[in-house]
Amino acid sequence: MRSANLLDFSASRFETQPFPHFCASAVLAPALERGLYEWLEDAATWELTTTDFYEQYEFSLLHIELPVHLRCLVEGEVTRLAIAELESAFHASDLELVGVTIHKLTDGQRIGVHNDFIGPAESHRLIIQVNQGWTEANGGYLLLFNSANAEDVSQLVLPVSNSAFAFAISPNSHHAVSTVYAFRRYTLVYTFASAAV
Numbered sequence: 502m503r504s505a506n507l508l509d510f511s512a513s514r515f516e517t518q519p520f521p522h523f524c525a526s527a528v529l530a531p532a533l534e535r536g537l538y539e540w541l542e543d544a545a546t547w548e549l550t551t552t553d554f555y556e557q558y559e560f561s562l563l564h565i566e567l568p569v570h571l572r573c574l575v576e577g578e579v580t581r582l583a584i585a586e587l588e589s590a591f592h593a594s595d596l597e598l599v600g601v602t603i604h605k606l607t608d609g610q611r612i613g614v615h616n617d618f619i620g621p622a623e624s625h626r627l628i629i630q631v632n633q634g635w636t637e638a639n640g641g642y643l644l645l646f647n648s649a650n651a652e653d654v655s656q657l658v659l660p661v662s663n664s665a666f667a668f669a670i671s672p673n674s675h676h677a678v679s680t681v682y683a684f685r686r687y688t689l690v691y692t693f694a695s696a697a698v
Contacts, residue, residue: 507533507573508582510665515590519647519655519675522668523590526661528629534663536570538633541687547605554613555678558605562689574689575601583691587625591669593695596625600692606641607685612678614644614651617670625669627691632662632684639684646675660686 513525529537546565547558562575573579575598584596599622606612617626628643635641643658643666658666668674678686 506530508579510582510586513586513590513665519645520668520671520673521591522645522666522674524658525665525667527663528665529663531663533571533573534631535633536568537574537689538631538662538687540568540571541603541605541631542685544603554615556610557612558607559602562601562603580691583627584693587627587667587693590667591625593625593669595696596693597696598691599623599694600690602690602692604688604690605685606678606681608681608683611680614646614649614675614677616649616672616674616676618672618674622694623670623692624695625667625693627665627667627693629665629689629691630660630662631687631689632660635660635662635684635686639682639686640679641681641684641686642679644677644679646677649675651677660688 507530509528510525512527513523515523546560548560550557550559580598587593588596641660643660644654645656645658647653647655
């Protein structure tokens with residue numbers, strides 16, 4: 502399989518409200534998505550992270566030895582394609598990859614309203630859902646907000662497997678994840694910073 506076929510943003514939709522973002526479907530090649538999901542189901546490197554607004558399991562893909570068939574997720578053409586798409590969609594320049602993590606939410610876990618904003622160290626985020634077998638009863642919806650008020654919901658994004666959500670990080674990029682029920686919700690999270698800042 503040629504690397505250019507591993508990541509596809511052709512089925513994407515850009516929106517400016519409640520903050521600049523785009524959604525896309527079928528972004529990873531099917532074999533790559535399946536291989537990632539199967540590896541995550543057996544992964545033993547999870548670390549529990551707890552803050553004032555969430556509790557989740559996670560680990561960085563940049564600090565472990567990935568299986569050969571998954572190394573493309575953090576190197577080469579896949580990263581270049583992601584950067585090119587985000588630079589085009591958000592009219593950004595000189596984006597560089599600064600992090601690739603996997604997040605896992607399990608039964609009863611959720612993420613409260615937050616905006617991810619920490620200044621110029623992180624400017625854009627790309628989230629790819631890896632949730633084979635997910636149904637609406639499993640929850641784990643991505644919620645977008647007009648403000649930091651948890652009742653000010655603007656949109657609900659389904660965590661359908663192999664869908665993507667990308668956004669420009671700002672003080673206004675408020676989002677959350679609703680409670681997960683009887684499921685393991687996986688997300689592949691790419692973080693970028695603009696070297697032009």
